[in-house]
Each structure stands twice: as structure tokens, then as C-alpha cells.
Amino acid sequence: VLHTAPGFVAACFGISILGGILGSLVGIGGGIIVTPLLTGLLGVDIHYAIGASVVSIIATSSGAAASYLREDLTNLRIGVLLEVATTLGALLGAMAAGHLGAAGLFALFGLALGLTALASLRQPDDPPPAGPPDALALRLGLRGRFHDPATGRDVEYVARRVPAGAAIMGLAGFLSGLLGIGAGVVKVLALDTAMGLPLKVSTATSNFMIGVTAAASAGVYYWRGQIDPLLVAPVALGILLGAFGGSKLMPRMRSRHLRLLFVATALVISGQMIWSAIHLARGA
Amino acid sequence: MSTNEETRQLSHLLAVLLRGGVVLSALLFALGLTLLAIDDQPFDLARFAHFSGPAHVGAMALLGTGTRSDVTLHLGLLTLLLLPIARLAVAAVVFAKERDRLFSAISVVVLALVALSTALGRVE
DSSP states (O other): OTTSHHHHHHHHHHHHHHHHHHHHHHTSOSHHHHHHHHHHHHOOOHHHHHHHHHHHHHHHHHHHHHHHHHTTOOOHHHHHHHHHHHHHHHHHHHHHTTTSOHHHHHHHHHHHHHHHHHHHTTSOSSOOOOSOOOHHHHHHTOEEEEEETTTTEEEEEEOOOHHHHHHHHHHHHHHHHHHSOOOHHHHHHIIIIITOOOHHHHHHHHHHHHHHHHHHHHHHHHHHTOOOHHHHHHHHHHHHHHHHHHHHHGGGSOHHHHHHHHHHHHHHHHHHHHHHHHHHHHHO | OHHHHHHHHHHHHHHHHHHHHHHHHHHHHHHHHHHHHHHTOOOOTHHHHSOOOSSSOOHHHHHHHSOHHHHHHHHHHHHHHHHHHHHHHHHHHHHHHTTOHHHHHHHHHHHHHHHHHHHHHHHO
16 A cells, blocks of 8 residues: 555655644654654655654644644744754754764763653642742843633743753754754753743743744755655645644643653653664664 | 733734645645646655655756646645744844844844755755
């Protein structure tokens, strides 16, 4: 069945719906879920899978972001400011890609991601903004308010530790450019853990930023010939439908469920990346 | 407080723009895949089994030589690729309208970085 165009397209489509739902719920691009399935199940060369992944990240980000923006969960100022760090990082990552071994980077990333996901389990849900608000954040107007339908209350917030958040964002952008992933999980950790934003705001703002960072990576991959429209179309369509469904679920879910889903997803991705690293090291 | 209202309007303008762009690219993808099925072109899974480098790059080249499904799929792809850039451009314009010079300048810096990254890919 896979050797006919409709069969291949249908398989890519089904995989991508799954990736879109998961990705949109936890604020990651979904491409990191789709890439191993395309290569493992369909035998697609990793280069094309990464190319489709990068475009699917843009699709997820744009599709879900429209809903997040309507819910007033996305903080545009925080997003645009930190995009300086992510695009700069993506630029450096794309340039470094040719000089660094993928196996070591996959292993390090998988390890860091797994540890951070486990560490985030220890935190209470939506920690109150302890400590003084960041003077820099106040001067830049990095604050906001949103209505949380899960609790029925308005939540106000001010960003903290802006330089630390920007540094982690630069790392996220670097990984994004290097591996062709959204690195949205790292972005959420920067906004949530480092900057103390409510999880729903950090997830939505992360989604806003992922598209721009992926656009920087996509420029490189497009001219490299890694983006094939025949593969991209079913993947992006599936992701769009999945992300649409996910973004409808997201504002109605309580943060605790969202966090547990996020941690479980991060651990699965972590194991997948370490497995990839071992596989790459053996092949080398 | 009017600044908050304008930021809210920016959010909704962006939401409409993104929704429209996403729907357009989805329609182009669906049309392209339908044309692919109608035209019943030969398909070889080996096309994706081994990365063959930048052989089929460029919408302009396709417009001359590609099949109608190839061209339609490529237009859908380009629509999608332009969405994050359009998002940044709208953000820059509305920050400027709010007389927020700092944040409109920051938006322009990000746009320049995305453009630079694309240029780097071409050089490579």
C-alpha cells in the first residue's frame, strides 16, 4: 500500500494528525514526534523528514497560534523580544551544523530534556510569582493578564529573570537551527521555569515564537533541497488538523493535566533522542 | 490602557491573518494532492529513501517544467513559509502605530535575522 502515492500520503497524514494534537497541547512543534515516525515506519530519509518537520512546525505554530491569540494567552512583547535570541541562536546553529557531530548533540539534548522534565514534576502548579518583579521586565512592559476558564479567574503576571530566559531561548534557537526541530520544550521551560510565567501563557507564547524560529531554519533547508512538497503536504495537512483539535482542548484543560502530559511527552522524546544517538554512534 | 486595547487589536488582526493563511495553504495542499490522484502519476517510494540534494529546488523552475500538482503543492508550501514573516511584519507595524519605537525596532531586527538566515542557506 505504501508504494502507491495515495497509500504513502495517507500514512504520512495519519502520523501527522497524532503529532499535531500532541505538539499543540504541550507547545512543541510536533515535528519532533513526526520525524522519528516518518523515518522509522515509512523509511523516509532523515533529511526529507527534517525538512517536512521544519515546515510542519510552522504549520502547527500558525494554526494553533490563531486560537491562542483569540484567547489572549500569547504575550506578543515577550515573544518578539525573545525571538531576537531564538533567531540569532538558529543562525549560529545552522552554521555550526556542519562542524559538530549529531550523535553527541542528540545524546546531550535527550539527557538534558529528560532531567529537566523530571525536575519540573517537583514544582507546584502555576507557582505564585515569588520574589520581586524584574526591573527590566517592568521597564519593557513584559506583563499581562488573562482569563483562565479552568478556574474561572483572571490571572495577572509579570515576567522575571529576563536575561536568564533570553539565554535559554538562545540555546533553544541554537538547537532548532542545528537539528531542524522547534525546541519548543526548551522554550516552554525558559518561559515557565526561568521567567515564572503561567504555564498557559508560556505555552501559547512559545507557540508564537516557534514559527519564527522555524522560518529561519526553513530558509536554510529549502535551499539545501530538504523540503519536498509531496512529503510536506500530507504532513502539514495532518499537523494542521491535529493542532486545530489540540488548541480547542488546551484552554479547557487544567494546568496539572497539561503539565503531566508535557512531562510524559518530554520523557518519550528524551528516550527517542538518546536512542537516535546510540543508533548514530553505531553507524559512524 | 489604550495601549492594551491596541495590543488586543493586534492580536486579533494577527489571528485573522494566520487563520486565512493557514486555510489557504491547506486548500492548496488538498488541491495539489487531489490533482496528484487524478493525474495518476507514477510514484516511487525510493524518491524519499535517499536524500538527493538540491535537485528540485525553486518554485520558478517548477512553474516552467513541473506538473500542475507539483506547482500547486509548491504554492501551498510557500504560503506556509511566508506566514511567520508576515506575523513579524504586522507586529512591527502595529508596535510602530502604538509609538512603541523600541518594540517595532526589535521586530525589525528579528525580521532581518530571518532574512539573513535565508541568505546563509543560499550561500551554503
